[in-house]
Amino acid sequence: MQDIKQQCSYEDEIDLRELFKTIWHRKYFIVSFTMIITIFAGFYAFFKNPEPIYEGKVLFEIGELHSESFGTMYLDNPNNLSEIIKVKLNIDSTLPSKTNDLIELSVKSIDKDNIRKELETAIDFIINRHKEKVKFYKNYIMSKQIGKIKIDDNPINKPKKKLIVSVAFITGFILSIFLVLLIDFIQSLKKDV
Known part of the structure; x- marks a missing residue:
């Protein structure tokens, strides 16, 4: 009975080494995805100029x-x-x-x-x-x-370009890590089946 409880608790634990290993193996995907999101946000911020109000x-x-x-x-x-x-x-x-x-x-x-x-x-x-x-x-x-x-000579709707790019970078980075972990989870489910 005790062995079953220990086995269940081991299955429920998160192995941080495995997570970091997965992230490290997919580092090129993470960097690429983050850069693509950041570049799109940069184009949007620098070339989308709203009519000044x-x-x-x-x-x-x-x-x-x-x-x-x-x-x-x-x-x-x-x-x-x-x-x-x-x-x-x-x-x-x-x-x-x-x-x-x-x-x-x-x-x-x-x-x-x-x-x-x-x-x-x-x-x-x-x-x-x-x-x-x-x-x-x-x-x-x-x-x-x-x-x-x-x-005012300065428009009130001037976009905050640095903020837009910074938020896009952080969001892209977090989203890429999430995608890597999701892909790894789906692949592990396929292996178990």
Whole structure:
């Protein structure tokens, strides 16, 4: 009974020497497969240039109303204004952290002039909206653009070529070892049959 248990436990154990021996015997396959995968990834990374997409941003400060009866309040709730801009103008807007009166507008496009036009349209929309709200008040601080519209000269979708090639190399290496072990396993099953 003990012999059967020992025999079963020996069959379930992994022999690392055999694994390394198998890998060593198939080293040319591993190197070739890894290099082919890496070369394909290199061609993809260096010759596949997507159309550049640029991003433009502008910061906007929401004005305030000063009333004796209501105190100070913003011309618009920043969260509501952000949603209105997203829905009506299809422009991304975020609220910078730890601020209550700032909103950042951003546009992504392949055309820098289009980015500038869309951001200017959003600014005009906000200012006109707030001019309507302050018509009947005497004391107010009008909403305003902070700084200029900033459009990056570097595209935001620039591929990370070194990373693509590195990941392809590692993936190809691991996959080639897996294939070698799978082939060896299938061959050992054929021998047993």
